[in-house]
Amino acid sequence: MNKLRAAVYGLVVGDALGFPVEFKKRGSFYVEEMTGFGTYNQPPGTWSDDSSMTxxxxxxxxxxxxxxxxxxxxxxxxxxxxSAYRAGESLFDYGRTTYEALKGGCGINDYQANGNGSLMRIIPLAFLDVSDSEIEAVSALTHAHPISKEACCIYINIARHLLAGQDLSAILKGLEVSAPFADLKNLEVLPESQVSSSGFVIHTLQASLWCLLQTSSFSEAVLRAVNLGDDSDTTGAVTGALAGIVYGYEAIPKNWIAELRNKELIERCLFDTNLMSHQ
Ligand SMILES: [Mg+2]
Structure with missing residues (x-):
């Protein structure tokens, strides 16, 4: 339960830190605390679709x-x-693929539909005894292309190794991935100028792992992610979940957690991971 709590709060905090600066160009801003009233004109502590779907x-x-x-x-x-699972009443920041898939009742399998919309919500599966094909099926509810599905499997695989206390560099070295993900092997030497924080799922996965590799605390990792700009809330969320697992719930700054909206909902949704491991 504690590691799930750390992962979920890490994700929500990353989302909320990045949400006010989503789409901003790298270098044109600097986030170091919970802010608000930016891109979507919402109060500090507002989280978005990443957290809602998680x-x-x-x-x-x-x-x-x-x-x-x-x-x-x-x-x-x-x-x-x-209007379920929201920080407040309004809905903002939903992805086109997610919208089309849920409206049409079928996940989208186009190459163009490889935004980070399933990666950003997949972390709870790291706490279940589920196979890659089940992870892929959960991605495919909205994002059914093989790249999106593989990104989710890689992310959950890494999260599980981190949960077991392994070192990220070692995990990445041992990773077996298909050609589009080959750059994950070279992240340690990648300069920031070559780290993209667009909404493309491979970019989000790379950027998040890069932020974790380059930093040594929860706040550093998440702030590094958010300040990459562009899809800052999702890069923050995907980084925040793993940083929560690595550094633990207590490492998440208390004032950031205190500012989150609708914490009652977050608390209500957490599940007992001890029960799940026996499924
Ligand atoms: Mg979002």
Missing amino acids: LATCDSIREMGRIDLDDLRRRFENWLFH
Whole structure:
């Protein structure tokens, strides 16, 4: 439970730190605290779709005791179309692929549909005994292209090794990935100028792992991610979940957690990871 709490709060904090500066150009701003009223004119501590869909996933696992694809899809629809799982009343910052998939009832399998929309919500699966094909099926509810599905599997695989206390450099060296992900092997020597923080799922995965490799505390990792700019909330969220696992819940600055909106919802959605490991 504690590591799940660390991963989920890490993700929500990263989302909330990056949300006010989403789409801003790297170097044109610098975030070091929880701010607000930026890109979406929302108060500090507001989190977005990344957190909403992660919480919906947690809540589904909590209630169903396993991965139930129909239940997951219903909860995602409730978030997008019926105001569930939100920081406040309004809806903002949903991805086009996610919208089209949930509207049409079928995940999108185009190369162009490889935004980071399934990667940003997949972390709860690191706490379940599920196979790669189940991880892929959860991605494919919205993002059904092989690249999106592999990105989710790589991310969960890395998260599980981090949960086991392994070192990220060693994990990356041992990784077996297909050609589009080959750069993950060279992250340690990659200069910041070559780290893209666009919404492309491979970029988000690379940028997040790069931030973790380059830093040595929760706040450093998440601030490095958010300050890469562009898709700053999702890069922050994807980094924050792993940084939470590595450094623990206590390492997340208390004032950042205190400022988060709708913490009651976050608390309600967390599931008991001890029960899940026996599924
Ligand atoms: Mg977002």
